[in-house]
Amino acid sequence: MGSEEEKKVFDEEAASSLVKELRASFVNGKTRSFDWRVSQLKSMLKMIDKHETEIVAALRDDLSKPEHESTIYEIAMLRNSITLALKEIKHWIKPEKAIFFFQTVKTSLTTFPSSGEIVSEPLGVVLIISAWNYPFLLSLDPVVGAIAAGNALVLKPSEIAPATSSLLAKLVGEYMDFSSIRVVEGAVTETSALLEQKWDKIFYTGNGRVGRIVMAAAAKHLTPVLLELGGKSPVVVDSGINLQVSVRRIIAGKWGCNNGQACISPDYIITTKDYAPKLIDTLRNELEKFYGKNPLESKDFSRIVNSNHFTRLTKLLDEDKVSGKIVHGGERDKTNLKIAPTILLDVPRDSLIMSEEIFGPLLPILTVDKIEDSFGIINSGTKPLAAYLFTNNKKLRQQFVMNVSAGGLVVNDTTLHLAVHTLPFGGVGESGMGAYHGKFSFDAFSHKKAVLYRSFLGDAAVRYPPYTRGKLRL
Numbered sequence: 001m002g003s004e005e006e007k008k009v010f011d012e013e014a015a016s017s018l019v020k021e022l023r024a025s026f027v028n029g030k031t032r033s034f035d036w037r038v039s040q041l042k043s044m045l046k047m048i049d050k051h052e053t054e055i056v057a058a059l060r061d062d063l064s065k066p067e068h069e070s071t072i073y074e075i076a077m078l079r080n081s082i083t084l085a086l087k088e089i090k091h092w093i094k095p096e097k098a099i100f101f102f103q104t105v106k107t108s109l110t111t112f113p114s115s116g117e118i119v120s121e122p123l124g125v126v127l128i129i130s131a132w133n134y135p136f137l138l139s140l141d142p143v144v145g146a147i148a149a150g151n152a153l154v155l156k157p158s159e160i161a162p163a164t165s166s167l168l169a170k171l172v173g174e175y176m177d178f179s180s181i182r183v184v185e186g187a188v189t190e191t192s193a194l195l196e197q198k199w200d201k202i203f204y205t206g207n208g209r210v211g212r213i214v215m216a217a218a219a220k221h222l223t224p225v226l227l228e229l230g231g232k233s234p235v236v237v238d239s240g241i242n243l244q245v246s247v248r249r250i251i252a253g254k255w256g257c258n259n260g261q262a263c264i265s266p267d268y269i270i271t272t273k274d275y276a277p278k279l280i281d282t283l284r285n286e287l288e289k290f291y292g293k294n295p296l297e298s299k300d301f302s303r304i305v306n307s308n309h310f311t312r313l314t315k316l317l318d319e320d321k322v323s324g325k326i327v328h329g330g331e332r333d334k335t336n337l338k339i340a341p342t343i344l345l346d347v348p349r350d351s352l353i354m355s356e357e358i359f360g361p362l363l364p365i366l367t368v369d370k371i372e373d374s375f376g377i378i379n380s381g382t383k384p385l386a387a388y389l390f391t392n393n394k395k396l397r398q399q400f401v402m403n404v405s406a407g408g409l410v411v412n413d414t415t416l417h418l419a420v421h422t423l424p425f426g427g428v429g430e431s432g433m434g435a436y437h438g439k440f441s442f443d444a445f446s447h448k449k450a451v452l453y454r455s456f457l458g459d460a461a462v463r464y465p466p467y468t469r470g471k472l473r474l
């Protein structure tokens, strides 16, 4: 074990003094300055550029994440997010103005003459709690928004990805302003100590059970929360589509995203009874092309994060009413925590696998008589983080967009809405509240302050006593 200092528990007292320190830094105005924001974002970019190899290695340690996936989905996405913030920040921080009736913030005749302004002000000291599945991106992407908006912050990475957590603590300590940006590592004890404190916003990524704990803790201080949660994201597959392209896109979103351990990975498919055999054949063929005849030996998908999650997933697969429904895959390797891409057909709707978010490489296919019936199935569950439809039918597409409620929708692909910074990314209902990415990240960590500028002219008598009927007629 290390020194006394290292053994010291991060308790409520430590959390309280950390928040005090950061608040002092925020109050002295340091984080509000444009130059500070830009310098911190540039430092973060430099940190990634210099330590890309270590980041890839940590992700390999935590998840056996293939370098290809780490480079694209964790590193390049974060780099894009920082580069965009650096390019746009001067526009984002500008107040939205208006004089009389012409600009976006219009004022009314009641206040004439006047002008209005919406000023984005930093919230203060914010807490970011992140999850293990994309432990690098999901930790630092919200930090980009918090810095761009001028806040001091604490980041609490997930203890379930320990190599990335400790690398983040080391690198952030080296590259970022220690007086305003901190990493606290740890699990429930440390997070609970942090949650006791008064924050100006809590940004939480993870499951809904802990989301409820976060929200209850925040309520004590009337702290606003942004919750990035999960859910069962469905894929509706209509007939008459380019099946090979569709299947490849489903595979990329499922097994190609951390082996299904991604919040917007396809959780289950709905297709018609007639179309299911063709869909399954194509899935089998494409999976074999991508991962070979012996997928457990493939280096091109992540392992299951730990033995608890491995056991959880094998339980879903081994439930009596489900185990006979496997039509592809099912192989597992407990020692290396690997589960092969697995497809199941027509599992009962009341099975465990259909009752909870799968978050792994298992993909059940449900069948319906008419494809339109799928929308009722989706809407009968809790609102998912994402929903996908593959179709060439414009009417079906329109019905999907109008009738299916989810955090985000994609037609004819999976997961890619995440990469479009002009689209807000977030859930609805049980899949979360609030959104981020691009300017939405800046807005998530800003207060939109309403400011009205009045002249001494135009002092309407109607406001002042004595109140007379005559004044009402004015």
Ligand code: NAD
Pocket: 129, 130, 131, 132, 133, 134, 138, 156, 157, 158, 159, 160, 186, 187, 188, 191, 192, 205, 206, 207, 208, 210, 213, 227, 228, 229, 230, 231, 262, 263, 264, 357, 359, 385, 427, 432
């Ligand atoms: P996790 O176990 O890493 O937990 C998330 C965070 O909560 C961690 O930092 C952890 O320390 C903290 N935590 C755990 N228990 C706690 C407690 N009792 N009190 C306080 N804090 C606690 O991650 P997870 O929850 O297993 O993540 C998977 C879930 O997250 C899935 O549901 C997935 O869909 C969702 N997710 C959502 C997004 C998104 O952007 N919407 C992204 C990734 C994951």
